[in-house]
Amino acid sequence: MASATVAFAAVATTAPSARADDAAALEQLHDESLASRRLLADVVLGVGLGSIAAGAALMVPSGDDLAWRFAGVNTAVFGVIDTAVALYALHGIGGEQRTWNASAAERRASPGGLAKARLHAAADERRESVGHAVNLGLDFGYLAVGVVMGAASQLGVDHPNRWLASGIAVGAESLPLVLVDVVGLGQSAKYHEGFLGGFAPLANVTRGGATFGVGARF
Numbered sequence: 001m002a003s004a005t006v007a008f009a010a011v012a013t014t015a016p017s018a019r020a021d022d023a024a025a026l027e028q029l030h031d032e033s034l035a036s037r038r039l040l041a042d043v044v045l046g047v048g049l050g051s052i053a054a055g056a057a058l059m060v061p062s063g064d065d066l067a068w069r070f071a072g073v074n075t076a077v078f079g080v081i082d083t084a085v086a087l088y089a090l091h092g093i094g095g096e097q098r099t100w101n102a103s104a105a106e107r108r109a110s111p112g113g114l115a116k117a118r119l120h121a122a123a124d125e126r127r128e129s130v131g132h133a134v135n136l137g138l139d140f141g142y143l144a145v146g147v148v149m150g151a152a153s154q155l156g157v158d159h160p161n162r163w164l165a166s167g168i169a170v171g172a173e174s175l176p177l178v179l180v181d182v183v184g185l186g187q188s189a190k191y192h193e194g195f196l197g198g199f200a201p202l203a204n205v206t207r208g209g210a211t212f213g214v215g216a217r218f
Contacts, residue, residue: 023108023117026195030100030121033191037093037128040184045086047176051079058169067161071169078173096124122195129188136181139174146171 055076061068100121107117149167153160 020108023114026107026114026117026121027104029191029194033121033125033187034093034097034100036187036191037184038090040180040187041086041089041093043180044082044089044177047173048079048082048084048086051075051082051173053079055079064165065159065161067159067165070162071165074166074169075173078170082173082177118195122192125188125192125195129185129192132181132184132188136178136185139177139181143171143174143178146174 055072055074055078058072058075059069060072100117103113103117103120106113108114146167146169149163149170151167153164153167157163
């Protein structure tokens with residue numbers, strides 16, 4: 001009985017003379033992506049450090065039923081978290097830059113290396129998009145908590161000033177994070193599409209005896 005085999009391969013469409021230009025364009029796009037990430041991480045780091053300083057200042061006054069101190073604690077806690085997240089992000093960006101630089105020779109030497117680099121960049125950008133999407137959901141959750149705390153302060157809870165001050169602090173800390181993640185999500189989607197722009201699927205079916213081959217050309 002005859003048997004059938006299906007194989008998949010990646011074949012470059014670009015001529016050698018054009019491959020160097022393609023590699024340079026890909027590297028430029030990747031550099032732009034990392035620069036965008038660094039800028040957003042720097043913004044979060046600045047917000048975090050500023051929040052720590054502001055929170056410390058707000059914890060000094062003792063009036064209004066300690067409302068200022070409650071606002072300061074919430075602000076400082078957000079600041080510490082933002083700073084830690086930003087430093088972690090910057091560390092990850094540095095790691096990606098080192099990995100990318102280490103593979104420069106491979107992506108410039110062959111069509112397969114260039115295709116591998118595109119897939120790596122696209123996968124990394126997709127992870128970035130997922131991270132921003134998850135964080136955006138958390139941001140809106142923090143914002144909702146701030147709104148609820150502010151509303152509770154008007155509904156007869158004990159120490160309403162504390163609730164109101166805390167709600168304002170949480171809401172104020174959430175807003176810049178929402179902006180950062182909205183921008184980051186849009187940027188990641190744009191760069192992900194750019195990294196995949198060099199792929200043009202093309203099926204090539206051949207038949208020889210009982211063997212079937214399918215080549216996907218990129």
